[in-house]
């Protein structure tokens with residue numbers, strides 16, 4: 001087990017390059033199942049979650065090669081529609097293979113999700129969509145199985161704008177007969193990127209990014225080359241690193257419109273943010289003030305930035321309130337932040353954060369991906385030395401975060417073998 005050792009207190013400076021978005025790449029890899037031609041994903045991020053999904057595809061006989069920074073995905077020899085259960089249970093995003101398998105082969109059998117540390121996260125909305133397209137769904141013995149002779153377009157209303165359900169239903173509908181209208185759809189930039197990818201393959205999708213997406217089924221899709229969008233959550237995490245260390249840095253390779261809610265809230269806290277075409281400079285050297293934030297579906301404030309901004313709130317004078325509306329159990333980082341001296345009270349879905357003079361370095365755990373990022377941020381600002389354990393969670397979604405932070409001047413070290 002690896003860990004990070006961080007000596008807090010360094011001011012950051014310089015520039016950081018943002019990688020391609022994990023949450024864009026995962027549906028794009030799955031979408032490659034839809035065509036028997038090869039697809040190429042340029043500038044793919046080499047993250048643990050990406051490796052797991054690649055293995056899921058390999059388990060149904062796809063080949064994925066990494067050439068330079070590109071991923072070449074060949075699904076022409078898929079010979080079954082039951083991905084390896086052990087792999088599927090490692091990562092919820094494995095469920096994004098359901099829609100494409102349904103569309104191309106008219107069936108799938110997949111192991112049901114196990115427990116998840118940020119809420120129960122069911123897949124009922126995904127299945128409701130497949131069923132509306134004509135699939136017969138069976139659940140039992142730890143598996144969900146679906147079959148359809150033919151998928152036929154339909155009108156589908158999502159009870160909640162689920163990101164994964166929107167992506168899965170879009171992918172299932174692209175090869176269906178006739179027109180599908182998906183209402184109350186999620187509009188995240190990653191969904192817009194998936195629609196762009198599918199349309200380049202020959203699909204007909206309009207309205208991605210709005211709450212109504214129309215998909216007209218086509219006969220087949222072809223192989224393409226695509227560069228995924230930059231990771232807005234990684235960018236937001238580095239922006240927060242600047243704010244929490246009261247530093248000024250430049251964040252390169254972004255799409256600023258995807259960062260609107262994060263930019264708005266950091267600006268409200270007192271950061272000065274200057275945007276350029278594909279980069280921004282954030283100056284957090286002013287005195288910052290407390291704010292209230294509620295997580296919401298896009299374009300609201302992203303739940304994936306809640307933990308990191310909460311770490312920042314812990315260092316800002318006054319009372320901030322964070323309301324989490326997307327997941328019912330996403331405050332696991334609170335007890336770890338409290339170990340570092342944070343003053344936080346939880347009341348249902350609200351966290352009330354009273355800023356403290358100083359956080360104090362100590363041993364903490366990364367309880368999930370974004371909680372782990374929050375621990376790094378808190379440690380960068382804390383007095384003394386922090387040790388962050390279970391950093392495999394962080395590697396799921398951040399490519400060499402310690403190298404990028406070291407380049408900015410942080411004192412962070414990855415310890416390869418951990419002695420207890």
Ligand code: UD1
Pocket residue numbers: 022023024026092093119120121122123124125126127160161162163164165190303304326327328
């Ligand atoms: C995606 C992101 C994740 C992000 C989340 C919310 C990927 C790979 N992951 O996850 O990083 O935190 O969006 O922005 O893109 N729900 C149901 N039934 C369903 C599906 C979802 O009740 O069938 C609920 C979930 O339990 C959760 C909420 O809807 O409370 C949001 O989930 P969803 O938008 O589906 O998130 P994911 O696609 O899993």
